[in-house]
Amino acid sequence: xxxxxxxxxxxxxxxxxxxxxxxxxxxxxxxxxxxxxxxxxxxxxxxxxxxxxxxxxxxxxxxxxxxxxxxxxxxxxxxxxxxxxxxxxxxxxxxx
Amino acid sequence: xxxxxxxxxxxxxxxxxxxxxxxxxxxxxxxxxxxxxxxxxxxxxxxxxxxxxxxxxxxxxxxxxxxxxxxxxxxxxxxxxxxxxxxxxxxxxxxxxxxxxxxxxxxxx
Numbered sequence: 363x364x365x366x367x368x369x370x371x372x373x374x375x376x377x378x379x380x381x382x383x384x385x386x387x388x389x390x391x392x393x394x395x396x397x398x399x400x401x402x403x404x405x406x407x408x409x410x411x412x413x414x415x416x417x418x419x420x421x422x423x424x425x426x427x428x429x430x431x432x433x434x435x436x437x438x439x440x441x442x443x444x445x446x447x448x449x450x451x452x453x454x455x456x457x458x
Numbered sequence: 459x460x461x462x463x464x465x466x467x468x469x470x471x472x473x474x475x476x477x478x479x480x481x482x483x484x485x486x487x488x489x490x491x492x493x494x495x496x497x498x499x500x501x502x503x504x505x506x507x508x509x510x511x512x513x514x515x516x517x518x519x520x521x522x523x524x525x526x527x528x529x530x531x532x533x534x535x536x537x538x539x540x541x542x543x544x545x546x547x548x549x550x551x552x553x554x555x556x557x558x559x560x561x562x563x564x565x566x567x
Contacts, residue, residue: 367475370475371476371479372475378482378483379485390491395498397540397541398481401502405478405509408526412513420525427533431539438544
């Protein structure tokens with residue numbers, strides 16, 4: 363029962379984050395919402411693991427936390443520079 | 459003892475859920491990207507922390523608690539880093555925070 367309450371709250375928060383990601387005027391709003399969505403996904407996986415009595419899901423949550431961080435940094439870098447840093451580091455504004 | 463753990467777990471899970479929803483509303487309603495980071499910060503620290511601590515009370519002393527602690531540790535390290543990177547990137551990309559006193563900023567304060 364308590365896991366179901368937490369699951370519903372997490373899903374509401376994920377919906378709000380998705381709404382901001384769809385609305386967001388700048389790309390940074392979308393990336394911020396994406397980061398929050400990933401954090402909520404980690405919590406969701408952990409709570410589902412407890413709800414169904416399979417704590418092995420926590421390994422997935424752990425991996426997802428790491429992948430989410432790396433993904434956010436990679437998308438951010440791409441949005442800032444327009445490439446992944448192959449050429450050089452200080453040309454901004456390539457995506458006008 | 460079991461009942462006390464259940465009550466503690468309920469308290470942590472419900473307050474964590476409330477903080478998560480508050481952070482989500484803040485992410486949706488606040489005026490610009492720098493203000494919206496406050497909403498994201500609430501869900502990443504208090505929301506995630508309280509929900510994971512509530513799960514730890516249910517798991518007891520076992521490997522599951524260690525895994526939950528590691529998830530919490532990763533979240534507490536990585537999410538401020540990601541938010542800081544977003545803020546620096548937005549600033550260097552020309553997005554300016556809205557401050558009081560400018561023509562399009564909030565006039566009160």
